[in-house]
Amino acid sequence: MLSNPIKDNDFLAYTLANPDKIDGSFNFILSNHTRVDVLDTGVIVFTPNTPSTKDIVLSSAVHGNETAPIEICNQLIHDLLSEKIIAKQRCLFLIGNPAAIINKTRFIDENMNRLFSGAHSKGEGLRHPERHRAKALEQYVADFYNANSDNQRIHYDLHTAIRASKHEKFAIYPYRPGRAFSGEQIMFLAACGVDTMLFHHEPTTTFSYYSSEQFQADAFTVELGKVMPFGQNDMSRFIQTHTMLEKLITEIVLEVPAFDAARVNLYKVSRSINKHFDDFEFSFAGDVENFSAFSQGEVLATEGGNAITVEHPQEAIVFPNANVPIGQRTVLCLVPALSEKIE
Numbered sequence: 253m254l255s256n257p258i259k260d261n262d263f264l265a266y267t268l269a270n271p272d273k274i275d276g277s278f279n280f281i282l283s284n285h286t287r288v289d290v291l292d293t294g295v296i297v298f299t300p301n302t303p304s305t306k307d308i309v310l311s312s313a314v315h316g317n318e319t320a321p322i323e324i325c326n327q328l329i330h331d332l333l334s335e336k337i338i339a340k341q342r343c344l345f346l347i348g349n350p351a352a353i354i355n356k357t358r359f360i361d362e363n364m365n366r367l368f369s370g371a372h373s374k375g376e377g378l379r380h381p382e383r384h385r386a387k388a389l390e391q392y393v394a395d396f397y398n399a400n401s402d403n404q405r406i407h408y409d410l411h412t413a414i415r416a417s418k419h420e421k422f423a424i425y426p427y428r429p430g431r432a433f434s435g436e437q438i439m440f441l442a443a444c445g446v447d448t449m450l451f452h453h454e455p456t457t458t459f460s461y462y463s464s465e466q467f468q469a470d471a472f473t474v475e476l477g478k479v480m481p482f483g484q485n486d487m488s489r490f491i492q493t494h495t496m497l498e499k500l501i502t503e504i505v506l507e508v509p510a511f512d513a514a515r516v517n518l519y520k521v522s523r524s525i526n527k528h529f530d531d532f533e534f535s536f537a538g539d540v541e542n543f544s545a546f547s548q549g550e551v552l553a554t555e556g557g558n559a560i561t562v563e564h565p566q567e568a569i570v571f572p573n574a575n576v577p578i579g580q581r582t583v584l585c586l587v588p589a590l591s592e593k594i595e
């Protein structure tokens with residue numbers, strides 16, 4: 253058993269110094285209370301030596317340029333390694349795409365958040381590092397959850413959005429047919445400052461859908477604000493999120509208020525508009541904020557000589573991005589969620 257070799261307890265620096273792989277996995281013990289396993293570059297597990305009730309996955313940098321979640325997770329890891337805080341719950345931190353962090357880009361070859369649930373091996377297969385990494389991340393999550401079947405499984409895949417949003421912090425609740433949405437989770441996220449929820453309407457190849465569907469985890473893609481380079485995040489905007497994640501990790505019983513629909517904004521995805529032609533173009537200005545609403549009949553986009561119009565009395569848009577490969581999502585359209593089953 254090694255002593256802790258992570259200099260200054262800075263796991264991000266350690267990861268970025270070894271972006272492709274580390275020289276073998278290793279583990280060490282923190283003062284007889286926590287076992288630490290470093291399994292791969294950007295992959296670290298904290299296991300308390302007392303019984304836990306939750307298995308928590310916190311992933312960041314599935315998109316390499318989304319830096320605020322990386323800073324939040326690295327601070328939590330630092331505080332755990334330096335024993336400023338002590339984990340009471342099992343937790344797995346994943347820094348998704350170290351090479352893209354170094355490159356300061358969303359991805360190198362392919363958007364990793366379209367490669368989960370086996371998509372990494374479809375089509376041309378495992379043809380570049382992001383596909384291998386998505387497959388490996390799936391396995392780390394599977395091993396982590398399968399090691400302990402009784403605990404509540406939680407996965408927050410932390411992101412920031414490309415553009416500004418009318419609701420600064422929001423989460424995507426993956427499609428989960430036959431399973432009620434969790435009011436407790438919605439209120440926990442609200443306590444994190446994530447006061448807006450989007451209920452997805454179909455299976456996807458995102459990381460959060462993978463954990464939700466394969467392991468029945470309470471899994472979410474969580475958008476914490478607008479993307480900024482390292483050094484330009486106003487960390488005061490993440491205090492609530494950081495505080496609640498720390499409580500989640502360090503407390504055995506975490507009280508959250510009872511579900512109250514009046515305290516959150518609830519939307520459901522009415523449709524995902526995918527790209528079919530190279531000339532796909534939005535009709536609204538490039539700086540339109542997420543959650544901007546359009547009225548029935550208004551033209552949202554054109555492609556291949558066709559206009560794509562608003563189908564409901566109003567639809568709000570989120571994540572508009574025409575610069576995606578054919579077949580991928582260009583935008584999600586949203587309507588108010590009025591009748592979702594929340595328990």
Ligand SMILES: O=C(O)CCC(=O)N[C@@H](CCC(=O)O)C(=O)O
Pocket residue numbers: 315365366411412413414415424456458460473570571572573
């Ligand atoms: O701001 C944008 O256009 C994209 C932000 C982002 O990375 N969002 C995730 C959402 C994943 C989901 O739908 O659960 C993504 O596009 O991968």
Ligand SMILES: [Zn+2]
Pocket residue numbers: 314315318411412
């Ligand atoms: Zn992202």
